[in-house]
Amino acid sequence: MVNLINGTVVAFVNLLTLECLDLSNGYATDNTPIIGYNCHSGANQQWTLIEQNSVGAWPVWSVINKATGSAMDLVVGPSNPIRGFQPSASNAPGQSWRLVSAQPDFGLVMIQNTLTNTYATLLDTSVDGGHAIAGYSGSVEEAQQSQLWxxxxxG
Structure with a gap:
């Protein structure tokens, strides 16, 4: 797996559809959907990893969009959507993520939210782009392709 350190800029590609984790239209407005979208290498598909106070095997990260500075945030409620919000100064649990090694030989991770212990999951498996991403239960042992990134x- 790639060696990730504080400040590393990454892209996440879903194993099932080969779509990138994308801040929809690069909007900086709070509550902007984070979606799976055809990869185009734009800044709204690039994410800066900011390490929080980490304990345990996997560091805890804030995942910050390069285009807008919006943080990847799991909104607790019906369907647990994942959206872009301004970063919390206090490392809000909805904005705290672990990149759990699922298949290290292939650089695959499951993106786990620390508030709900759910995983970023591509909901619609079509490959035409624009698919919702939400937090759903899962496990490394039974990883679904829609949860592997x-x-x-x-650069």
Whole structure:
């Protein structure tokens, strides 16, 4: 797996559809959907990893969009959507993520939210782009392709 350190800029590609984790239209407005979208290498598909106070095997990260500075945030409620919000100064649990090694030989991770212990999951498996991403239960032992993400360091 790629060596990730504080400040690393990455892209996440879903194993099932080969779509990138994308802040929809690069909007900086709070509550902007984070979606799976055809990869185009734009800044709204690039994410800076900011390490929080970590304990345990996997560091805890804030995942910050390079285009807008919005933080990846799991909104607790019906369907647990994942959206872009301004970063919390206090490392809000909805904005705290672990990149759990699922298949290290292939650089695959599951993106786990620390508030709900759910995983970023691509909901619609079509490959035409624009698919919702939400937090759903899962496990490394029974990883679904819709929950597996390839991490690539950008530039």
């Amino acid at each position: 390839k991490v690539s360091v950008v």
